[in-house]
Amino acid sequence: xxxxxxxxxxxxxxxxxxxxxxxxFEPVLEVEYQRFHSRAQLQRVRWAGWLGFxxxxxxxxxxVATLPAxxxxxxxxxxxxxxxxxxxxxxxxxxxxxxxTRMRLPIFIAALxxxxxxxxxxxxxLQRGHPLPYEGILLVAMAIYxxxxxxxxxxxxxNLLTLAAVLGAxxxxxxxxxxxxxxxxxLLAANVVxxxxxxxxxxxxxxxxxxxxxxxxxxxxxGLTGLPNRGALDEHLARIWRQAVRERAVVALxxxxxxxxxxxxxxxxxxxxxxxxxxVGAAVATQARRPLDLAARYGGEEFMLVWYRAAGxxxxxxxxxxxxxxxxxxxxxxxxxxxxxxxxxGVAAAHAGPQGAVQALMEAxxxxxxxxxxxxxxxxxxxxxxxxxxxxxx
Numbered sequence: 001x002x003x004x005x006x007x008x009x010x011x012x013x014x015x016x017x018x019x020x021x022x023x024x025f026e027p028v029l030e031v032e033y034q035r036f037h038s039r040a041q042l043q044r045v046r047w048a049g050w051l052g053f054x055x056x057x058x059x060x061x062x063x064v065a066t067l068p069a070x071x072x073x074x075x076x077x078x079x080x081x082x083x084x085x086x087x088x089x090x091x092x093x094x095x096x097x098x099x100x101t102r103m104r105l106p107i108f109i110a111a112l113x114x115x116x117x118x119x120x121x122x123x124x125x126l127q128r129g130h131p132l133p134y135e136g137i138l139l140v141a142m143a144i145y146x147x148x149x150x151x152x153x154x155x156x157x158x159n160l161l162t163l164a165a166v167l168g169a170x171x172x173x174x175x176x177x178x179x180x181x182x183x184x185x186x187l188l189a190a191n192v193v194x195x196x197x198x199x200x201x202x203x204x205x206x207x208x209x210x211x212x213x214x215x216x217x218x219x220x221x222x223g224l225t226g227l228p229n230r231g232a233l234d235e236h237l238a239r240i241w242r243q244a245v246r247e248r249a250v251v252a253l254x255x256x257x258x259x260x261x262x263x264x265x266x267x268x269x270x271x272x273x274x275x276x277x278x279x280v281g282a283a284v285a286t287q288a289r290r291p292l293d294l295a296a297r298y299g300g301e302e303f304m305l306v307w308y309r310a311a312g313x314x315x316x317x318x319x320x321x322x323x324x325x326x327x328x329x330x331x332x333x334x335x336x337x338x339x340x341x342x343x344x345x346g347v348a349a350a351h352a353g354p355q356g357a358v359q360a361l362m363e364a365x366x367x368x369x370x371x372x373x374x375x376x377x378x379x380x381x382x383x384x385x386x387x388x389x390x391x392x393x394x
Contacts, residue, residue: 012213023152023202033209038103040205041149042094045103048147049091052114056083059136067130074124078117086113104151111148111155115140115162123169131176134183137166138190145194152195152202159191222297224274225281233296233304237358240292240308244352252310252349253361254319255369256284256326258301259342259377263335276331276341277301283325287318304365310349319345319380327378342378344369 015025025033056079063072063079086109093099093106118140125132141162145155167184174180220232228236244251258264258280265273284303285295292308307318322345331341346369350361368383375381 010214010217012210012217016207016210016214020203020206023199023206025206032213033206034104035101036209037149037205038101041103042100044147044149045094045107046091048143048149049087049094049110052110052143053084053087053091056087067125068128071125071128071130075121078120078124082120083114083117086110086117103149104154107148107150108154108158111144111150112158112161114148115144115158116165119162119165119169122166123173126169126173129175131174131179134186137162137183137187141187141190142194145191145198146201152198155198156195159194163187163191222281225278225297227281227285227303228294228296230296230298233294233298233306236294236296237306237362240306241352241358243292244308245354247309248351249309250311250349250351251358251361252307252313252315252318252347253365254305254307254322255298255346255362255365256303256305256322257344257369257373259344259373260333260336261301264333264341267333267335279329279331280326280341280343283329284322286325287322307349311351315347315349315382316380319347319382323378323380338378344372344377345380346370346372346383347380348383 011026011029015029024030060076060079063075067075090103090106090110094103099106118137122132122134122137141159144150144158145152148155150158163184166187170180170184174183220228222229241251243249258277261273261276264276268276280301281295281297281303284305287293287305288295288307290308292306294306296304296306298304305318305322307313310318323343326341326343329341333339333341336342346365346367348361348364348368350357350364352358364383368381371383372379372381
């Protein structure tokens with residue numbers, strides 16, 4: 001289980017400090033952001049989709065009322081069969097649990113259909129000698145950048161394709177060169193303005209994501225050692241205990257206490273004491289080697305280790321690994337009988353049982369720690385959990 005080292009920034013902080021001018025994170029973080037963004041934009045996508053649907057429905061009525069029959073018999077199907085279904089697709093996808101974390105694709109399809117569909121409507125008008133107002137394509141460009149949320153790069157690609165389609169229609173059928181030039185220039189200007197605004201909107205959204213993740217991470221980690229704190233430990237235990245019940249797996253816990261730590265603080269001062277706890281925390285963390293293992297600061301000079309799927313492993317050996325890792329630090333402690341900093345370790349293991357059994361396992365590990373201290377410290381003690389049948393390991 002990963003931890004947040006006290007001497008290095010988290011991936012969120014490093015990314016924020018390094019910057020992201022191309023609006024892309026490293027692959028794993030980018031996937032996390034896309035899921036975060038998709039969930040956060042659901043209401044916006046639904047609102048934008050329905051708004052676009054209503055507006056294009058109104059344009060259908062406007063086409064029929066104001067355009068010649070040989071024009072609206074083409075523009076109406078473009079709106080009805082291409083643009084409006086794509087908008088509905090995005091809205092429906094936003095209500096589907098399976099699509100909620102990957103909305104970029106339906107949004108991209110809807111935005112691209114809207115842009116190219118609008119360009120097709122303009123092309124029909126030009127081809128039949130009935131040029132349509134260019135304001136519509138400007139609104140589409142701005143909406144794609146600022147409202148549709150396909151991502152800045154996606155919005156840029158959609159609008160450039162739309163611009164290319166409009167330019168092609170102008171070159172092919174525009175009889176008034178001056179009007180055509182003005183339309184293209186206005187569309188280019190709309191893209192510059194929209195792209196600039198869209199860039200800063202997405203940059204701000206990514207910054208908010210990083211800051212929020214940093215705050216969440218810091219709230220779940222101990223500020224001194226960088227290890228997960230008690231709250232994160234409780235959540236992790238509850239989660240893996242449910243999984244262990246389903247898989248009939250063995251969970252082992254170790255309570256770790258730094259021996260004679262008050263004496264250490266009294267002799268060397270609190271600054272050295274904090275440094276010692278950081279070193280011990282790092283040593284303890286080396287014993288959490290698998291994805292569902294966890295090392296956490298329990299409080300004060302106490303740490304806890306959680307091992308998932310510990311069947312077939314001697315609990316005493318797990319504890320010895322922790323004790324030896326700290327001993328290898330060789331931190332001088334003049335007021336300890338050993339002459340260096342040591343830890344006492346209490347270990348308990350059990351097959352996951354009913355709700356409440358995890359608390360019994362923690363109490364067993366705590367009792368084992370008390371026994372280790374009573375036996376002289378700098379040692380490992382193993383305590384059987386309350387249900388002997390449930391706690392057979394191996």
